[in-house]
Amino acid sequence: MDASEAMVEHCRTIIGDRVKLATFQEYKTEMKFDGIWACASLLHLKPEELDAVLKKFTGFLKPRGVFFMSFKYGEKDYVKDGRYFNCHTFETITELLNTLDGIEIIENFITSDVREGRSDEKWVNVIVRQR
Numbered sequence: 001m002d003a004s005e006a007m008v009e010h011c012r013t014i015i016g017d018r019v020k021l022a023t024f025q026e027y028k029t030e031m032k033f034d035g036i037w038a039c040a041s042l043l044h045l046k047p048e049e050l051d052a053v054l055k056k057f058t059g060f061l062k063p064r065g066v067f068f069m070s071f072k073y074g075e076k077d078y079v080k081d082g083r084y085f086n087c088h089t090f091e092t093i094t095e096l097l098n099t100l101d102g103i104e105i106i107e108n109f110i111t112s113d114v115r116e117g118r119s120d121e122k123w124v125n126v127i128v129r130q131r
Contacts, residue, residue, distance in 0.1 A: 001027050024053040032062040038069045040123070043086045047077070050086060051096070058103050061130035066106070073110060073122035088124050103128045 001020040002008050011019040020027065024045065036057055045053055061067060074087035088096070090108055097105055106129045113121035 024057070025049065027056075029060065031060070032065070033060050034062055034065050036060065036065075036067040038067070040070050042069050043071045044084055045086055046084060047086060051099070054096070054100060058100055058128065058130065061103075063130055065130045067103075067128045067130075068125070069128075070111075070123050070125045073124045090124060093124055093126055097126065097128060100128075102131050104131060 001022050002011070003021070003023045005021055008019050008021045022028075024042070038057075042050060042053065058067060071088040071093065072085050073089065075089060075092075077087050078085050090110075094105060094108065097103065105126060107125075107127040109125050111123045111125055112119050113123065
């Protein structure tokens with residue numbers, strides 16, 4: 001699933017109709033997943049939206065299923081070019097994830113942005129697992 005119509009259309013050329021156009025808040029399914037990949041996408045949710053989305057999506061995991069997520073590393077959220085950025089540190093993302101039932105953090109790490117001219121930007125990456 002993706003909220004970008006262009007991304008959904010591109011994915012459909014590769015994997016067919018299994019792609020859904022939806023925001024995190026709109027997405028519904030009865031399916032359970034072995035893994036969920038949310039690289040640099042959840043960071044656009046406001047804090048009051050993020051908690052509900054994390055609860056919802058961890059509920060889509062099969063037992064022992066994993067969920068990767070990444071956020072800009074930082075202590076203050078910000079808006080740039082009209083886009084909201086929800087930032088986290090090890091401590092803030094751990095605190096948030098520890099409020100969720102049935103999951104455990106299995107890895108939490110920092111990476112540098114690989115895009116040209118952005119090597120000073122950092123990302124906090126987390127992998128959680130359904131118990």
